[in-house]
Amino acid sequence: EAGVAQSPRYKIIEKRQSVAFWCNPISGHATLYWYQQILGQGPKLLIQFQNNGVVDDSQLPKDRFSAERLKGVDSTLKIQPAKLEDSAVYLCASSLSAGDYGYTFGSGTRLTVV
């Protein structure tokens, strides 16, 4: 079974620029999560999708972050404009359903904002 694919692996941008991250979950997984992991901290949920609908985006800074999951498969997370404090690892995870505790994580994208 192929894992959760994420790209790019690394990204360096200047503040106020925009950036996008891509995630392709495991085939058949209806639930997709984006987590933000700041250095020295545990991951924090940004947004959760069930198929192509948003279930929870209460922690997403909506003035600068946006995410979509068209067709209920792969997903894109965007930041525009980026701030220095957005430097973090962005992890994508998927599961068969929201009640399934069998999360599979991708390897993440490390974003550095300078």
Add this chain to the structure above:
Amino acid sequence: AQTVTQSQPEMSVQEAETVTLSCTYDTSESDYYLFWYKQPPSRQMILVIRQEAYKQQNATENRFSVNFQKAAKSFSLKISDSQLGDAAMYFCAYRSPSTGANSKLTFGKGITLSVRP
């Protein structure tokens, strides 16, 4: 809201020895799941072990076992016969059993485990 606390930022263990990583949590729910995840330098979160709160028996997975104390809200991970490949960040995490918006994982800050050869 649920919180997860890992108060030890770093620990070190000699190869082949045993080490225990501590975790406490706070919740008002009576049923929930607890997890330990390993994060090596590759950054991918790998599930180490899972515990359902309604089960009194402590979970074990080969060299990994937990000490789950529900009343004390404590969930420690014991690694026996430590190996060099066990060196990584370890995160304790909590999850509500409900579906939908409450199915997210809440993580602690993590602990860096080093293994001395």
